[in-house]
Amino acid sequence: MLRGLLRGLKSIIYPKTCPACKAKLDEAGGELICKKCYSQIKMNLPPFCVLCGRHLEKNSPNKNICPQCVRKRLHFDRAWSPCVYEGVAKKLIHEFKYKGKNNLAKPLSQIMINFIREYGLPLGDFDLIIPIPLHKARMREREFNQSEALGMHIAKEFKKELSCETLLRLRPTKSQTELKDSERALNVAGSFTVSKKVSLKDKNLLLIDDVLTTGATSSEASLALKNSGAEGVFVLTLAN
Ligand SMILES: [Zn+2]
Numbered sequence: 008m009l010r011g012l013l014r015g016l017k018s019i020i021y022p023k024t025c026p027a028c029k030a031k032l033d034e035a036g037g038e039l040i041c042k043k044c045y046s047q048i049k050m051n052l053p054p055f056c057v058l059c060g061r062h063l064e065k066n067s068p069n070k071n072i073c074p075q076c077v078r079k080r081l082h083f084d085r086a087w088s089p090c091v092y093e094g095v096a097k098k099l100i101h102e103f104k105y106k107g108k109n110n111l112a113k114p115l116s117q118i119m120i121n122f123i124r125e126y127g128l129p130l131g132d133f134d135l136i137i138p139i140p141l142h143k144a145r146m147r148e149r150e151f152n153q154s155e156a157l158g159m160h161i162a163k164e165f166k167k168e169l170s171c172e173t174l175l176r177l178r179p180t181k182s183q184t185e186l187k188d189s190e191r192a193l194n195v196a197g198s199f200t201v202s203k204k205v206s207l208k209d210k211n212l213l214l215i216d217d218v219l220t221t222g223a224t225s226s227e228a229s230l231a232l233k234n235s236g237a238e239g240v241f242v243l244t245l246a247n
């Protein structure tokens with residue numbers, strides 16, 4: 008009771024605000040993102056590019072694949088993202104990733120869970136869910152791995168195994184957001200390895216990350232996993 012009282016007092020002094028627009032939240036209703044912002048998150052709509060998962064424009068020259076993916080060599084089999092990386096979604100991911108708002112893991116992973124259900128993603132076919140790891144040095148700065156937090160909720164929902172010890176970072180890399188598209192692949196080249204303790208032979212894996220932009224990070228992680236015997240590597244990010 009005392010704890011509840013203290014929490015009540017704390018929320019009077021520091022009312023909880025929406026991480027995207029700073030409006031006061033309806034705490035009694037357990038709100039973590041305000042309704043207005045939630046409704047403004049731009050969703051990806053089909054048809055999707057069969058590689059990167061972005062919405063395919065009507066006048067796209069190829070039937071199933073977007074112009075960016077035609078020119079690139081990506082090592083994953085296919086990626087999906089429920090949201091477009093702009094506006095509210097971009098702001099929320101920034102708060103989640105860099106401002107330590109780890110309680111956003113729940114509502115953000117829920118968006119991914121809803122997408123999995125709506126589009127019938129084959130979760131049953133995956134042997135393991137693997138979050139993109141952070142290097143130890145980055146982990147110290149941020150205190151938690153946002154991909155792991157998202158992956159945890161998804162694995163729990165679909166009763167899948169989450170493995171945070173399979174994929175490892177060999178070296179710290181510059182944040183991809185600081186780099187030009189052309190520099191990103193080089194920045195992450197050879198930066199992942201797979202633990203010798205696990206066997207990935209013939210396994211189908213689902214990688215989880217927050218954002219897919221050029222796809223360089225997910226592609227490099229997929230290459231390491233496939234070189235270790237994985238049969239299929241698929242990617243689910245919150246936004247792209
Ligand atoms: Zn808001």
Ligand SMILES: [Zn+2]
Binds near residue numbers: 056057060061075
């Ligand atoms: Zn594409």
